[in-house]
Amino acid sequence: MKNMKFKYIVTMATSITLLLVSCEKDLLDTKLDTERTPETIATSSSALFGFAGAFYTPLRDGFTEIDNNVFATVSDEAQNNLPTNDALFYNQGLISETINPESFIYKSYYEGIRAANFFLDYAQDADTYILIGKDPVADASVITNDRQNVAWFKAEAHIAKAFYYSELIKRYGGVPIVNQTLDKSGKINIPRSTYNQVVEYIVKEIDDNKANLQVNWKTSAFSGNDGRFTLGAALAIKARVLLYAASPLNNPTNDVEKWKRAAAACNELITTPGLNLALNQFYGSYFRGTAPLTSAETIFAIRRPANNTIEKENYPIATPGGKGAISPSDNLVAAYEYSGTPNPTDPYANRDSRLANTVAYNGSTWNNRVMDFSVGGTDDMSKANGSKTGYYLKKFLNDNLNLVQNATAQHNWVVFRYAELLLNYAEAMNEAYGPDNNNGYGKTARQAVNEVRARSAMPIINIATTNTKDGFRLAVKHERRIELAFEGHRYWDLLRWKDAEIVLNQPIIGVKVTKVSSNPNVWTYQKAAVATRKFNANANYLYPFTRTEIVNSNGTLVQNPGY
Template identity: 30%
Template sequence: MQLKIYPFLLLTLLGMAGCNKDFLVRDNPTATTDEKWWNLESDLNTALGDLYSGLPCGTLGDYGFWTNARMHTSGATDESVFRANFGDWQDYGAGTATVQQGSAQEIYQRKFLYIRNACRFLEHYKKAYVANLEKKERFASEARALRAWYHLELFQLYGPIPIVSKTIDVNEQFVKRNTAAEVIKFIADELELAAAGLPDKYSQGDQFRITKGACYAIQASLYINAGDYANAAIAAKKVIDLQVYTLHHSSDPAANNYAQLFSYNGVGSNEVILFRGQGQRGGFFRSAPKSLNGQSCNSPTAAMVNAYETLQGKTIQELGKDSMAIYAADPVYKNNRDPRLKASIAIPGETFIGMKLEPWKEDGPDAIGKGQSTHTGFWIKKYVDPLDQGNTDGGGMNFIIIRYAEILLDYVESLIETDRWQNADVVHYLNEIRARAGMPDVNTAVYNSKEKLRELVRRERLVELSFEGQRLFDIRRWKIAEKVMNGPAEGAVSPITGKPIVVEVRRFNPERDYLWPIPLLEMTSNPNMVQNPGW
């Protein structure tokens, strides 16, 4: 049997493709039979641990799986510009991605690989001896939820995909894409089934595991990105009604509550719904300025910086041309901006961890455009904890995949889009998020219609969830990518020219770019696979 006769996806589902761990190739690290492997609780724990290893990281993927790093995807949006000695996120912004795109191929293969292993788990777990039968079934619920999660990740990027609910053999090699409705129903049903067997929370040491609330949160993400706002509202409300999660607030009244969440002091916060343990490994190195021995892989754009309101709750655009010019040149003018700006982004002239950042100094380490330096004059501060300084690939901070603030925003958006914008929960939860950040309540005299509240919640999502990996799906869902991803990507205002620097010109084809391509290797080897439009 020649390996080359099988299609790309089938190679993955058969476990015959190259991968990073022995368990992904064989049924266990020593290549023993199923009868010898699926026998003990420790076997199930090992297999389940491998399934968790596919969850997204922040800025450094596991074992070279750089496409698993969520924060870098902001370079494919209007949040930032991506430049590094790895990765290809900049190609999506430039409109130059192809069917041979490395990220599109690797994500497609890897996620189906984890799906395959989840299927194997669910097919064999009953053989293992586990003294606590309830625990054994909980393991199965975790595997089921993870399988649903990996289907969702693929669905969000590629559109309707083949549903894989069992291991594939050679007689089923030419898989077909299911319809969008079928994929949505499969994911939602699997999550509902998994939630029934999972606890609300875990004891210390097991907090990385998927909970009932995480299942509902994933459902909310599924529905909202599919445009099913009615069901998204129901799923998000399930999370809220569990009364397990709260927005993070520090016990130190002087602390910045929002900033602390993305530091070691935020570990264990009740805001976190799903996280990847030590998933922000190398976060300081990947985001920090070059003067602090960082790589500045993602440089925030002026569009991102200009999205933050003033402390009075005004956008800088509505202040008029003169004021907007002042804030464009000095984003934190008189320290009068949304505190989330200072918590998330470093700006020119700022002293950060004892280093003055000088992007306009041509012979300085942070000069704009130099290798491993900022390309816009701005830097990401989120998850850049001074405790990790000096750790290139080290550090042990967790990466938050889903948090309570996102669920509240899902719920509010869903209420607005289902014409329930006058529901008291809309302003109530927006105010909760804004108050935690140090911002004033929603001005209901201004935000008094569906259109105005839609504008507000979209801006809140941008600034609250900045660089966390949600923006790619937001601009797709709202069908605004052709607006925000066409034209010049600008950075800070140069003190020499008085104008913002232009890093690149971005292009987005709405007839093609709302979905990623099915990888060429899959298309050429599977006659039943249909390519996405325009690719």
Template identity: 30%
Template sequence: MDKALPFISLILFSVLVGSCKKENFLGKTKSTDLDENTVFADSAYTMNFLNGIYSDIGFSVAPNRFKIKNASGFYLNGGGLDAASDEAEGALSGAVNTYIQFATGTVNPAIITDDAWRISYTNIRRANIFLKHRPHADLSDKLKTRTKAEARFLRAWYYFILLEHYGGVPLMGDSVYNAADDIPQVRNTFAECVNYIVSECDIAAADLDSVQVAENYGRVNKTACKSLKSRLLLYAASPLFNGGQIAESPELRAITGYPSADANRWKLAEDAALEVMKMGYYGLLVDNTTEPGYGFYQVFTLRKSPELIFARMQGPNRELEGLWQPPTRGVSNPAAYPYQDLAEAFGMANGRSITDPTSGYDASHPYNNRDPRFNNTFIHDQTLVIRRPELTKFPVNIHIDATDPSRVSSGQDAIYKGTPTGLYTNKMLNRDVVSDWFNTNTNRCFPLIRYAEILLNFAEARNERLAAPDAEVYSAVEEIRKRAGLNPYTLPTGLSKAGMRTVIQNERRLELAFEGHRFFDVRRWKIAETTENQQMHGTEPTKTATGTTYRTINVRKHTFDKRMYLWPIPLSEVSKSTQLLQNPGY
């Protein structure tokens, strides 16, 4: 049996620790002459070691997660979970990468990225090393207590990433395994993993403040612990895991979900979300005075807000502008491009669907009077985007010109040149930042848990628990719609349970777009065989003498196989032991 499993791989300790330089609480160091005793005898080294565990917290939802190294050793961005779902078309459409495998239904354990497995278990091991040495570290008793709770939360966070990708996985407990040890390779059941993560969240929460302030802002707090528990229990109650898993063998059924359904799991999820709501420390960032839905825009540009419960902290940056803005703004290594199908899921400013004949939607002017979140999510033809050296806003020309007999596109931003879908992503971008101008940056931190999700978690769980939605379900959803700037924001009265389910699922699709939720939402709802088995589309704007016309075009046919409800465990792992069972269908 090969002991060198990547999930507990014996990475050189010098790689795990940071240098003496501490730019912020995520600042990492590099040294080749530090060992465990040296690190944990020094308070700065000890804290830097813990900070290193924070550094990967956003890897799974990074918009450029599925990068490919070219022949020159340069990494090309292909997209992230957005490109592996029905949200967007990735940039490297001709390459073999993970998002292409999910889009085309060709997921293969031999070539799929192992990052979810490798990075999560690496950081679980780091957390265990920290917990092992923490009692003897040169820290005050108060700091020892707080950092122990932080490490336990971070360990639970990485276990949740494993769970949402694979189902039940081997639990390491507090052990730090070495090459000569008998390393656990039997996957724990789904229930055991859920119970473990819940327990860790509760234990960590007991020793943390509800919010962190000053130099500790961005570190784990009690609310983040309760919020992760909310997300976990919502997943556990959802159809895929709550008795609806696709595995046939009893052993795999217990690993990939609960063997039988239990409606009470929705109550557990509801209570967990309600606990966060009742804490009262977080809420939606609302500003419909500056402009309708301005709060939805602003929350993604601020380092601090009342809505960000847990985020990947960073300094001033233009990271997302460099992935999502059009080529004329200096983007040469893009990530992904939104599908027209997602754009059409956004309704009108009056809260009605574009398919509603009373909505006022005009297909010849598709961008007029839309849900305010629409323009804060998409860059479309003639969107004003800042440009250098003027540092003022100019329209993005995505159209092709019908007056040109060869139908040459109008510039490098145009459909078929800059974007295959006729759209670019605008979600989380700062209106005053351009990707290729070093003097412009945003204070944005990438959101991992925000209060809007908690409201939607509560609404979904309560709606599923009840025979029909009540006032509390309506209120939670309408808070989201009100902040979005919809007028009126209220929902039709008398919705059935199924009708409200459709509303909630669509609100999650709009509100949480490009934040890493959609890929897993359609799977836990067990609707991916519909949403991921479709022809995906773009829009071709054509400039004529009388205006602009819009034609829907085919971009990619997505194919979904039921085995793709879960990721395959990398072949490099399952080949090392017959005890490590592969997920069904692989």
């Protein structure tokens, strides 16, 4: 199976996963029916590699995280413009054990864990299946190749489990650890592990299996497998998990050893030979088309067939085919620093270049026209479903896509990238050692942040205001907000920092645009609250388990506080 194409594996995996799920009871009712028999499961090399692909199926891209759009509307990054939307349940603190737009993730990710465990059990007889129908001499190279692929897939199965658990504990805190697929009774009881126990499980899964992973598919003889987990992806999962574990939500006593451990994990990833990580030359174009698949900035990306969903959802309503579903907030826009002298008549001039690559604002040119949000303008905010804030999302969107003719473009969701890693490193290093102590590693926290800023031609961060841990912490939070905008980090950052109870109880701000001259175009801007937000600090830092999961657990699953 030389240079097996990953897209083939995933396609096959979809049907395999459905087979697995259809033969099971509810995934986590703590009664896992894990019996398999020769009558129900095929024994062949094709089945073997099909099961290998199955544990990738639950991976989700962030383009359709909520309301068929990015997750930004649950945070202070954006407001949903449509009259009914699921983000409202977050915005008004209404998440409960019976209402949670993401409740399906719990079962979906445990399906991925189940598929990984199933493959690991099935692959115990891998050599038998590989040899079926093959001549040991004539097919020696094929057999060798298949054995290597199985070895990689075994390691990847462990990394898949680590990834799914990392996403589960981010949402729920401690969860049950399911680490077996066979039981003579066909049923096992699963007590809920603590958050820290799951963290240690994740780290062990990665450390025990990282040596058996492909370092970098792109530069290997098996580049067709790019898209499967690599050593880089595994270390990125570990680094992010340990960063979250060291953060105030999960480290209330601020144990500095947890920060040191997170910093070491980030440094391990930065310095691992063969990963060849580097920032993409350009910020804006990195997120479009096939750029994430070829850029050295990408550590792991989820590939999707060409489509136009994010353009349909987010092109301005004045653009044929566009729904303008979400509006970036002025809360976010105002956070972009000036890169030069402020212009009193144009609040968007001389700003951090990442703003123009992320947000379409009044007076900017996009899709071959000038955006005009004023009354009577092309993007008049008073139009039905018009922007509520005076902004539209631009990041990720391909320019000039003809939606009327249903034109499509490539979109690839970046799960881990080098810029995030640098900011993870900077945060952990600052908390562990301060902003300017490299602890013998290759760079200080300050150098890591400045490396990210330099790509967008932003000056180094102010030394006078960032020479303490507290001052530098604010700089890191700011840089994450700007660099990682709309990539699905903001909500979880606010939670892990325990800033959500302040930030997510503040109103969403927009701008009212008034045109005072047409030749040349001159506008004035007035800020105003456009939506209220509510965050319940007694409950909303964790998701609730659904009522169904609680009932089915027969007392082994305890509900999170506040629900």
